[in-house]
Amino acid sequence: MALVDYGGSSSSASEDEESAENTQAPTLSILKRPALPTAAALLGPKKQKPDEFEDDVIDDPSLHGGRIRSFKHERGNWATYVYVPADACSDQLEEFQAEAISHLALELELQANDSLHLSLSRTVVLQYHQIDEFSRSLQQALNSSTGFAASLQGLRIYTNEERTRTFIAAPLDAAFVEKMTAILQPIDQVMLDYRLQQFYVPASFHVSLLWCVGDQEKLLNSKLKELQELLEDQDTLSLAVNEVHLKCGNKDFTYLLK
Ligand code: AMP
Numbered sequence: 001m002a003l004v005d006y007g008g009s010s011s012s013a014s015e016d017e018e019s020a021e022n023t024q025a026p027t028l029s030i031l032k033r034p035a036l037p038t039a040a041a042l043l044g045p046k047k048q049k050p051d052e053f054e055d056d057v058i059d060d061p062s063l064h065g066g067r068i069r070s071f072k073h074e075r076g077n078w079a080t081y082v083y084v085p086a087d088a089c090s091d092q093l094e095e096f097q098a099e100a101i102s103h104l105a106l107e108l109e110l111q112a113n114d115s116l117h118l119s120l121s122r123t124v125v126l127q128y129h130q131i132d133e134f135s136r137s138l139q140q141a142l143n144s145s146t147g148f149a150a151s152l153q154g155l156r157i158y159t160n161e162e163r164t165r166t167f168i169a170a171p172l173d174a175a176f177v178e179k180m181t182a183i184l185q186p187i188d189q190v191m192l193d194y195r196l197q198q199f200y201v202p203a204s205f206h207v208s209l210l211w212c213v214g215d216q217e218k219l220l221n222s223k224l225k226e227l228q229e230l231l232e233d234q235d236t237l238s239l240a241v242n243e244v245h246l247k248c249g250n251k252d253f254t255y256l257l258k
Pocket residue numbers: 014016118119158159160161167200201202203204205207208
């Protein structure tokens with residue numbers, strides 16, 4: 001398995017950092033490392049006021065898939081998540097993004113996610129000195145994982161846990177959920193080993209395409225059929241699951257699958 005640190009340029013964070021405070025405590029017998037501080041302990045309580053986006057955002061959310069940093073940047077705390085890039089169908093998805101934005105322009109201000117990917121973890125917080133060891137653990141955990149050719153099918157609306165943001169996403173075709181779950185399992189185990197929060201149960205694998213501020217789930221669900229028709233103009237949305245990435249602040253590690 002190859003490990004590549006591309007040392008990317010844009011910092012990445014999401015609204016989900018604070019969700020790491022709900023870290024599930026595993027039994028002591030399976031703990032391999034001392035407990036890490038929770039996101040809440042590292043970052044302080046989440047601000048609820050809307051102007052948090054203005055006060056606390058250091059980076060431009062449009063530069064990293066529409067994720068908004070909802071905490072003050074602290075030196076040494078690295079927003080971290082694991083993902084599969086959705087490069088194979090990015091042209092089709094970008095075309096859909098543009099069409100959907102103009103289709104709903106009168107009702108909603110939709111933003112396009114720019115680094116299209118399928119998440120295989122929540123966004124958690126690591127400290128700088130933990131990054132390399134965490135990456136090695138992930139590389140080892142994924143050592144026997146096998147890649148496959150998958151596709152995305154249809155559209156679904158998601159909100160973040162705080163319901164402060166709503167997403168239009170293309171879910172993984174149900175035929176590939178079992179294979180993706182097999183890749184998720186070792187990743188979740190690493191999260192458990194590091195006492196970080198595991199992925200959603202049940203997992204709903206998807207590529208987020210567009211997002212807007214606030215809970216717009218009801219409105220967007222009422223538009224789903226129209227949006228679906230825009231997407232149907234596209235051919236099969238291929239997702240090549242050949243590699244898993246770890247995004248850690250501005251670092252991006254790649255683990256090639258067998
Ligand atoms: P992502 O594009 O991976 O950041 O996902 C967009 C949003 O989907 C996140 O804010 C998640 O909290 C949310 N989400 C809600 N339910 C689920 C689920 N069952 N599986 C994965 N993501 C979910």
